[in-house]
Amino acid sequence: MGILRGKLLPPALAILFSALLCGIALVVSGANPAEAFGAMVSQVGEGTTAVDIVNSTGTYYIAALAVAIGFQMNLFNIGVEGQYRVAAVVAAVVGGSIALPPGLHALAVIVVAALVGALWAAVPAVLKVTRGVNEVISTIMMNGLALGLAAYLIRDDVFGELRGNNIRTPEIPESGWVPGIPLGSSGTVFGLVFLAALLGIGYWVMMNRTRFGFELKASGESSTAAAAGGVSAKKMVLIAMLLSGGIAGLVSMPEILGRDHTYNLNFPAGIGFSGIAIALLGRNHPGGIAFGALLWAFLDKSGLALDNVGVPREIVTIMQGAIVLSVVVAYEVVRRFELAAEQRRVGKQLGTVAA
Amino acid sequence: MSTSTPATAGTPAVVLSGITKRFPGVVANSDVHLTVRAGEVHALCGENGAGKSTLMKILYGMQQPDEGTIEVAGRQVRFRSPADAIKAGIGMVHQHFMLADNLTVQENVVLGAEALHGIGGKARRVIQDLAKATGLTVDPGVLVERLGVADRQRVEILKVLYRGAEVIILDEPTAVLVPQEVDELFTTLRGMQERGFTFLFISHKLDEVRAIADSVTVIRRGTTVGTADPKAVSSRQLAEMMVGSELPSPETRESTVTDRVVLNVQNLGLVAEEGTRPVLDCIDLVVRSGEVVGIAGVEGNGQTELVETIMGMRRASHGRVLLGDRDLTRLGTLARREAGIGYVPEDRHRQGLLLTQPLWANRILGYQTREPVSKGQWLDLAGAKKDTRRIVEEFDVRTPGIDVPAAALSGGNQQKLVVGRELSGDPVLLIASHPTRGVDVGAQALIWDEIKRARARGLAVLLISADLDELIGLSDTIKVMLRGRLVADADPSSVTPEDLGSAMTGAGATSAAVAELEGE
Known part of the structure; x- marks a missing residue:
């Protein structure tokens, strides 16, 4: 089946190729690749690893969706990192300082996070629409600002408080927590993992069934054709960027509302950048992104086992990088091949191919 | 050497x-x-x-x-x-x-x-x-x-x-x-x-x-x-x-021009950069129901800009665009399309089609707010596919199906799809820029026929073409465009390509069939 081949072959090839590459790297550094990969796979069954992978997948999934919405119209939102960080701090501060009934409290925190994320993304969006500033540059700069702002907001003389040698925002009261699914000694699955799934479904419906999704896709494929078809490029840039930022704002929600109930110094970094890689790997398709997020989470969590067999776990980072590079190449190769095959097929059916 | x-x-x-x-x-x-x-x-x-x-x-x-x-x-x-x-x-x-x-x-x-x-x-x-x-x-x-x-x-x-x-x-x-x-x-x-x-x-x-x-x-x-x-x-x-067969001809026989004005462009101007010569200079243009108005001109004399300004893709510096009694001057491209303008852009690859998207998705482009391809904010995929099949059939688009990407079709078939789409949804005005450029003879004949049939039904057509035979054959009125101005009118029943050529370069009228317009 041609469609299956076009969609599934490239990532499969890319993963195989990067596994091969890492295998070679392991052999060169004197380790046994089979042993290393075996350790990673068996790690999934250990302790809370499986649940950690699921939780991490949810977080990565949201980040990658945020990036993918931008990608759909050729917007490179590198600022997911900054957007979710600022959103996390502000939402945690707001959540810790308001009192609302259970459910409503959590909802309020989520809404605040999405709004703050969108607001943070609005700056590069407005700059691009009004002044033509490249969003890659402005979002990178906004990331720098976000780091500083987050650090400032949690200072103990601003909104934060000192606990031991960790600074954090005031704890969100229990009415704002989102309960998870406890699996005993295997850990607890965050309740908001389902928010990620919901977002994925919403994203699919939006892209494939709504006018807005069509206009977004059309602008991304050909801004000139979209303009001739009555789609305002500026409006699409603005909305896509705000939407992307809004979803980016939700990235930290599963962890904050499901486990930490506060934003602190140990907050994970780099999720936004992983989101870019995962969106690339998943080709902006909700299913593909889910798979990419799962793979990323698996590599992250089970990579911890590598230390036990005497292999540096940084090999996982090499593998992630290799996957992204080879998946980009593989998609391009397969895309060209598919287009040529399609043209040949159409030509053959219409009998216009020269012998 | x-x-x-x-x-x-x-x-x-x-x-x-x-x-x-x-x-x-x-x-x-x-x-x-x-x-x-x-x-x-x-x-x-x-x-x-x-x-x-x-x-x-x-x-x-x-x-x-x-x-x-x-x-x-x-x-x-x-x-x-x-x-x-x-x-x-x-x-x-x-x-x-x-x-x-x-x-x-x-x-x-x-x-x-x-x-x-x-x-x-x-x-x-x-x-x-x-x-x-x-x-x-x-x-x-x-x-x-x-x-x-x-x-x-x-x-x-x-x-x-x-x-x-x-x-x-x-x-x-x-x-x-x-x-x-x-x-x-x-x-x-x-x-x-x-x-x-x-x-x-x-x-x-x-x-x-x-x-x-x-x-x-x-x-x-x-x-x-x-x-x-x-x-x-x-x-x-x-x-x-x-x-390898009989030749098509663009000739239209009897006139179907009515006195009902469809497109009325008044004193339209466009300045690309402050302080430079205007790209469009005081354009007055009327297209009536059942009439094909052709614009002749050497490429780069403002034809593209005229079309894009009428379509609302560029903002006019001054002047008005009316469709029937309705003032379109302040509306965007989509609203103008909804008001009843069909648009065959000059470059189908850049402006007419989404090349990697299937044919039915291309049917939606430009019509995303209207039946039969959408309902409110939702797309109607079944409706879009059904109507695409109709276009494929009526306009003889040679394709194995409507799910193939537009890029897989030949130029002529792509153009037939675009023309078919733009004649859907009962337009009152069709703006056709180089509608048969780079297409085969069969497609050319079909596109000419469709334009003629739509004209007979009362469609107003603004035709821009570099093919002078096409322009003379299809048009009821020809206007010559030079450096952003409409400088002359020509009568397609008597004008020759050579006469038009002179007028297009500004060499002046050499024939009674071309009447120069005096300073506005």
């Missing part, structure tokens, strides 16, 4: 035998035979997409043939790149000029060939010497941006001469010229022919071929149909060799 071969020598300048080149999905070349005698002007004729360009790219080393041999001056050669072809004395003048506007004539000519005569006085002397052959009279120190189209073409010819070409391929050289400039080009070619140069002249304009060529080879569906003496055959015979 090799020695020049006299025109009487027995060895042909170029022999192509059994050339075959396969491409996915398009007609390429199969078993092509072509013999060009030294010192002749040899025309290569064929419809758009017949395989002329591919053949010339093979001869110029831009592509390698899958089978067959190339001989130049009796020696078999293999070109791996254009550099090899240039070394063998073959030069190519492309249809689209490849000149740097911000460099001088001399710099453009020398660029990339600095090793031949340096970049200083010696190069200048060689250029001045060669310039005489091409009829270029300007100083080599002049910036190319200050030259007109005909002179730019001469600079292109100069470029290939400078590199030592003996055999010169001219790819549709007259496409960008008005009739008077074509005559000048032909004079130049004859002069150069006497100096021993050989020309391969690619064209699908048969009158021109008959006027300039010593022999003509016709190519159809990728293979050579035969070689003829252009003096011994009629244009009609040649055309039927090219098409």
Whole structure:
């Protein structure tokens, strides 16, 4: 089946190729690749690893969706990192300082996070629409600002408080927590993992069934054709960027509302950048992104086992990088091949191919 | 540089035998035979997409043939790149000029060939010497941006001469010229022919071929149909060799013009940059129901901008656009489309289609707010697919299905899809920019028929075309556009392409059929 081949072959090839590459790297550094990969796979069954992978997948999934919405119209939102960080701090501060009934409290925190994320993304969006500033540059700069702002907001003389040698925002009261699914000694699955799934479904419906999704896709494929078809490029840039930022704002929600109930110094970094890689790997398709997020989470969590067999776990980072590079190449190769095959097929059916 | 071969020598300048080149999905070349005698002007004729360009790219080393041999001056050669072809004395003048506007004539000519005569006085002397052959009279120190189209073409010819070409391929050289400039080009070619140069002249304009060529080879569906003496055959015979069947004609018979004004453009102006000459200058234009108004003009005189301003893709600096009684001036493109304007853009790849999307998604483009392809904020995929099938059937779009990406179709079928889409949804006005550019004869005939039928139903049509025969054949009224202004009216029932050509270059009216408009 041609469609299956076009969609599934490239990532499969890319993963195989990067596994091969890492295998070679392991052999060169004197380790046994089979042993290393075996350790990673068996790690999934250990302790809370499986649940950690699921939780991490949810977080990565949201980040990658945020990036993918931008990608759909050729917007490179590198600022997911900054957007979710600022959103996390502000939402945690707001959540810790308001009192609302259970459910409503959590909802309020989520809404605040999405709004703050969108607001943070609005700056590069407005700059691009009004002044033509490249969003890659402005979002990178906004990331720098976000780091500083987050650090400032949690200072103990601003909104934060000192606990031991960790600074954090005031704890969100229990009415704002989102309960998870406890699996005993295997850990607890965050309740908001389902928010990620919901977002994925919403994203699919939006892209494939709504006018807005069509206009977004059309602008991304050909801004000139979209303009001739009555789609305002500026409006699409603005909305896509705000939407992307809004979803980016939700990235930290599963962890904050499901486990930490506060934003602190140990907050994970780099999720936004992983989101870019995962969106690339998943080709902006909700299913593909889910798979990419799962793979990323698996590599992250089970990579911890590598230390036990005497292999540096940084090999996982090499593998992630290799996957992204080879998946980009593989998609391009397969895309060209598919287009040529399609043209040949159409030509053959219409009998216009020269012998 | 090799020695020049006299025109009487027995060895042909170029022999192509059994050339075959396969491409996915398009007609390429199969078993092509072509013999060009030294010192002749040899025309290569064929419809758009017949395989002329591919053949010339093979001869110029831009592509390698899958089978067959190339001989130049009796020696078999293999070109791996254009550099090899240039070394063998073959030069190519492309249809689209490849000149740097911000460099001088001399710099453009020398660029990339600095090793031949340096970049200083010696190069200048060689250029001045060669310039005489091409009829270029300007100083080599002049910036190319200050030259007109005909002179730019001469600079292109100069470029290939400078590199030592003996055999010169001219790819549709007259496409960008008005009739008077074509005559000048032909004079130049004859002069150069006497100096021993050989020309391969690619064209699908048969009158021109008959006027300039010593022999003509016709190519159809990728293979050579035969070689003829252009003096011994009629244009009609040649055309039927090219098409392999009866010819379509754009002629419309009886007038269907009513007095109901559909499009009313008043005093429309567009200034691209503050302080520069306006791109559109006080345009007044009326198109009535059942009327086709044609805009003639050399490309780049504001036609594109006029269309895009009427469509709302550019903001007018002043003036009004009315559709019926409705003022569209402040509306965006989508609202104008919804008001009843269909739009066939000049470049279907850039503006008309989403190439990687299936045909039914292309049906939605521009109609995303309307039935049958959408309901409110939701797309109606079933409706879109059903209506796409209707278009495929009614407009004879040759495709294996509606799920193939638009890029898989040939140019003619893509254009039929676009025209079919733009005639859906009961438009009151159709703006058609170069509706049959780069499509095959069959598609051309069908598109003309559809425009005529829609016109008979009362559609108002604004037609922009570089094909003067199409313009004269389809239009009820012709307006000539020059430097952003409508400068003359022409009566399509009596005007000739030559008259239009004069008016288009601003040479003034030469015939009673063209009436100049006095200052507004």
